[in-house]
């Protein structure tokens with residue numbers, strides 16, 4: 001029997017159905033698995049399906065019983081829009097916004113624009129029947145939740161879209177009535193206005209005009225104040241869309257970015273600080289796509305609009321210094337990644353196991369005891385020959401500050417810096433990676449958060465843990481404690497035998513840790529496992545008067561032991 005909480009079953013035309021509340025069905029992702037659409041008005045699309053006031057009817061698949069886990073629904077937005085060769089707006093912005101908001105996005109292209117940060121140099125419309133063909137390809141096969149429209153450059157294309165949407169109804173329609181680019185170039189002429197008003201707007205769950213577009217839809221009405229925006233929202237709502245969002249990105253003399261949302265009952269004045277930046281090309285497309293993405297996830301409209309606006313604000317703020325193109329309005333970075341990439345340009349290309357040779361793990365308590373700053377400690381270790389640094393144990397704010405300072409020193413010398421345990425700190429300061437223990441965040445989750453290029457190390461005491469680290473996408477494992485140590489309380493000692501067993505089983509390079517210093521490093525390396533690449537040390541370097549001297553001594557011992565050369 002299905003594990004879903006359903007209200008009752010019924011049989012129609014020899015087919016079994018389960019009745020669920022719309023919210024439940026949607027939350028469970030059944031709406032598309034079972035080709036139920038247009039929630040919450042509950043229209044079931046497929047032949048043999050039922051209409052049921054207040055409930056969703058679902059056909060059991062293949063006569064077998066339903067399972068909650070039968071398929072997980074991926075939220076899906078279809079954007080019907082124009083291509084922007086500069087990739088700041090249009091289809092390209094929609095794809096990036098949906099990716100950033102973690103929603104799948106398919107694309108029906110209505111026009112190609114030759115466009116950059118200066119303006120639009122050319123437009124070539126896609127033939128109407130080919131727009132129809134693209135729409136059919138996507139909608140007949142994929143379970144689209146929300147359709148979002150952008151540039152619809154001809155009456156024929158608007159009509160084709162409306163016709164297709166009647167044939168393939170979706171959960172929601174977000175209409176960004178794109179007409180003029182910020183550079184002033186016309187993307188859809190006044191000839192489409194009447195079709196927009198008569199056919200498309202009444203089907204929309206939300207329309208998102210900017211000031212110019214709202215004015216054009218309202219016969220040239222002047223819009224200069226927030227009160228004007230409210231009046232415009234009310235008038236546009238009369239034309240049939242369920243919600244109207246009048247965007248005030250271009251509102252003159254406003255220190256805030258103010259948008260007005262009207263749902264026919266209430267007005268919401270949505271304010272965010274205006275970000276001082278030239279990189280605002282594509283804000284409108286991105287906002288509409290993000291709204292569509294949130295609605296596709298199942299959120300109500302007000303919440304979708306708020307999250308989308310906050311997303312645009314965050315991305316604009318992050319992208320302030322991005323420098324692309326010579327025109328007046330540049331693109332922004334939806335994925336919040338470009339800046340950190342440029343910061344990380346001194347990073348070594350990929351993880352090199354030989355970096356594990358002399359692995360220095362700093363300890364804030366030891367540094368305090370010896371009256372030195374972490375930065376001085378790291379400098380001294382690198383001067384002494386440390387090949388990789390791990391920073392650990394500090395309050396978050398200090399951790400951030402010191403990690404950033406250490407990162408500069410490390411990168412200057414081509415030495416990677418890893419952060420102990422704290423994936424959030426590693427991300428925030430763009431460190432080279434993390435080292436996690438068995439009780440920290442799983443390496444697979446850390447990998448998802450950090451991306452493919454960062455270094456991830458995992459502490460392992462057993463062959464099983466080493467195998468799991470490999471499966472989870474780690475780069476190396478740390479194995480120990482090899483010898484008893486005071487640095488880590490209650491740490492089980494695995495000994496040289498334990499180290500050897502783990503090395504033999506590990507598909508990943510290994511660094512040995514725990515009670516290792518100048519006197520015993522050689523013995524550790526002499527277990528002669530080819531994947532044992534070095535030793536990690538804390539107190540042998542940092543609980544000493546001169547970090548540089550101790551590091552140098554250890555470096556010499558390790559060189560003498562021919563580590564990892566077999």
Ligand SMILES: Nc1ncnc2c1ncn2[C@@H]1O[C@H](COP(=O)(O)OP(=O)(O)OP(=O)(O)O)[C@@H](O)[C@H]1O
Pocket residue numbers: 089180181182209210211247248249250257258259272273274275276277280281282283284285286287309312313316
């Ligand atoms: N400088 C800014 N700082 C913060 N938010 C902004 C800024 N500029 C625009 N916004 C917000 O971005 C969203 C898009 O609004 P805008 O009025 O710019 O749309 P648009 O003119 O259609 O954009 P475009 O045509 O460039 O894609 C709105 O929520 C608006 O408030």
Ligand SMILES: Cc1ncc(CO)c(N)n1
Pocket residue numbers: 081082083084089090091113115150151178180181182187281282283284285
């Ligand atoms: C293709 C395209 N769509 C929308 C806009 C509006 O920003 C633009 N400039 N270009």
Ligand SMILES: [Mg+2]
Pocket residue numbers: 178210284285
């Ligand atoms: Mg716009």
